[in-house]
Amino acid sequence: MRPLRFIACLTLALSCERPPAQPPPAAPRPELVFEGVTLRVYRHGAAHLLVRSSRVELMRSSGALTAQNARFDFRLDAITLQAPALTGNLDSLAFDASGGVTIASSDPDPGSRFVATTPAAHFEGKEGARGVATGVAPIAVRGQQGGRPFSLDAQGFRFDLEAQHASFDVVRSRVGAP
Numbered sequence: 001m002r003p004l005r006f007i008a009c010l011t012l013a014l015s016c017e018r019p020p021a022q023p024p025p026a027a028p029r030p031e032l033v034f035e036g037v038t039l040r041v042y043r044h045g046a047a048h049l050l051v052r053s054s055r056v057e058l059m060r061s062s063g064a065l066t067a068q069n070a071r072f073d074f075r076l077d078a079i080t081l082q083a084p085a086l087t088g089n090l091d092s093l094a095f096d097a098s099g100g101v102t103i104a105s106s107d108p109d110p111g112s113r114f115v116a117t118t119p120a121a122h123f124e125g126k127e128g129a130r131g132v133a134t135g136v137a138p139i140a141v142r143g144q145q146g147g148r149p150f151s152l153d154a155q156g157f158r159f160d161l162e163a164q165h166a167s168f169d170v171v172r173s174r175v176g177a178p
Contacts, residue, residue: 030057030066037067047075053086063091070097077161078106083121093125101135105143114143118157129162139168150175 034056041049054069067086074080082102088095098120105113118139125131134157141152154168 028059031060032056032058034058043076049074058090063089065090065095073106074161077164078108080104080106088123093123093131095123095125097121097123111144111147114141114145116141128160131161133157133159133161148176 035054037051037053037056039049039051040047041051050073052071053067056065056067058065065086065088068084070081070083070086072081080103081097082104083097084099086095086097101118101121103116103118103121105115107113116139118135119137121133121135123131123133136156139152139154139157141150141154143150150173152168152171152173154171156169157166159166
């Protein structure tokens with residue numbers, strides 16, 4: 001009789017269906033969505049920064065932010081940064097730009113300009129006096145200094161915005177005509 005009871009219990013246990021798997025929780029929806037954004041930042045009455053983006057999504061509760069087609073014009077520094085995608089956090093002031101980042105000088109002297117391109121960059125707004133940008137992906141810099149052309153290719157970089165100082169890893173450079 002015992003083997004029959006065991007077989008009946010085993011059959012009953014195997015015939016029970018497992019409850020359906022719960023789908024993973026959906027990503028939280030942004031609390032604020034802005035389309036066609038233009039943001040102007042002033043310091044001491046002077047235009048300091050102009051930011052444009054085709055779309056910005058913000059989670060106010062966490063400070064998480066994503067932006068598409070972002071452009072930053074640092075007026076005092078005469079530098080423009082463009083990135084197809086930007087993610088980060090307003091509270092920590094840490095941001096990742098990706099999708100092909102372009103950094104260019106907007107110096108009024110055409111003989112002293114540059115354009116730098118890299119697949120991605122990271123910005124820590126709380127590092128240094130005004131923030132530090134870094135990248136571990138290759139970067140290519142092309143431009144002119146005092147009317148002389150130059151090119152620089154590197155495997156990574158670090159740029160201190162306040163000091164206006166850049167350092168590069170594993171550099172190959174050329175000054176003068178190609």
